[in-house]
Amino acid sequence: DIQMTQSPSSLSASVGDRVTITCQASQDISNYLNWYQQKPGKAPKLLIYDASNLETGVPSRFSGSGSGTDFTFTISSLQPEDIATYYCQQYDNLLLTFGPGTKVDIK
Amino acid sequence: EVQLVESGGGLVKPGGSLRLSCAASGFTFSSYSMNWVRQAPGKGLEWVSSISSSSSYIYYADSVKGRFTISRDNAKNSLYLQMNSLRAEDTAVYYCARGRRGGNYYFDYWGQGTLVTVSS
Numbered sequence: 001d002i003q004m005t006q007s008p009s010s011l012s013a014s015v016g017d018r019v020t021i022t023c024q025a026s027q028d029i030s031n032y033l034n035w036y037q038q039k040p041g042k043a044p045k046l047l048i049y050d051a052s053n054l055e056t057g058v059p060s061r062f063s064g065s066g067s068g069t070d071f072t073f074t075i076s077s078l079q080p081e082d083i084a085t086y087y088c089q090q091y092d093n094l095l096l097t098f099g100p101g102t103k104v105d106i107k
Numbered sequence: 108e109v110q111l112v113e114s115g116g117g118l119v120k121p122g123g124s125l126r127l128s129c130a131a132s133g134f135t136f137s138s139y140s141m142n143w144v145r146q147a148p149g150k151g152l153e154w155v156s157s158i159s160s161s162s163s164y165i166y167y168a169d170s171v172k173g174r175f176t177i178s179r180d181n182a183k184n185s186l187y188l189q190m191n192s193l194r195a196e197d198t199a200v201y202y203c204a205r206g207r208r209g210g211n212y213y214f215d216y217w218g219q220g221t222l223v224t225v226s227s
Binding site for chain 1: 151166207220
């Protein structure tokens with residue numbers, strides 16, 4: 001089974017800062033990598049699919065890149081409403097795996 | 108507007124059973140695969156099971172294989188999860204999620220979740 005790692009596990013940044021989260025797969029997953037945002041007490045929300053495609057309605061300050069085993073998620077200018085935990089998720093051979101999550105806070 | 112509403116959660120003793128339901132609206136339910144994803148208290152997300160639009164293909168995580176059964180009723184726009192032989196480690200919020208696939212597969216809409224607590 002493919003394992004997913006995320007780093008950092010948590011971060012604190014100031015409003016307006018650029019925030020970057022990385023996700024690494026234990027095997028090549030092409031671009032089958034997706035990103036979700038989960039605010040406290042809420043269901044997850046799809047932000048990015050196919051590594052770099054922005055889901056409809058999601059603000060353009062969110063972006064994703066990468067392929068193969070290494071992926072990056074970026075918030076270009078952190079806003080107070082972006083406080084959440086962010087998860088990557090991969091699809092391979094009929095199995096779906098989430099990364100452990102990155103908790104983002106305001107400094 | 109796509110809506111997914113889970114129900115059926117609650118407190119159950121170890122070894123017991125529970126059936127979760129998910130009522131879907133706002134889209135053509137019979138055209139989409141559906142999924143259950145769970146989240147233990149304070150933990151991350153774990154995919155549990157998927158079912159194709161016509162129920163032809165069904166998949167389970169190893170952690171629930173042989174104990175959980177996913178099913179759907181397209182006439183009722185409903186998804187189900189029958190959970191048997193429940194263990195303490197099955198305690199979690201269970202989310203119903205719509206699947207979208209191309210070569211990739213991801214969850215584009217989620218319900219609000221229903222809490223299952225397995226405890227004596």
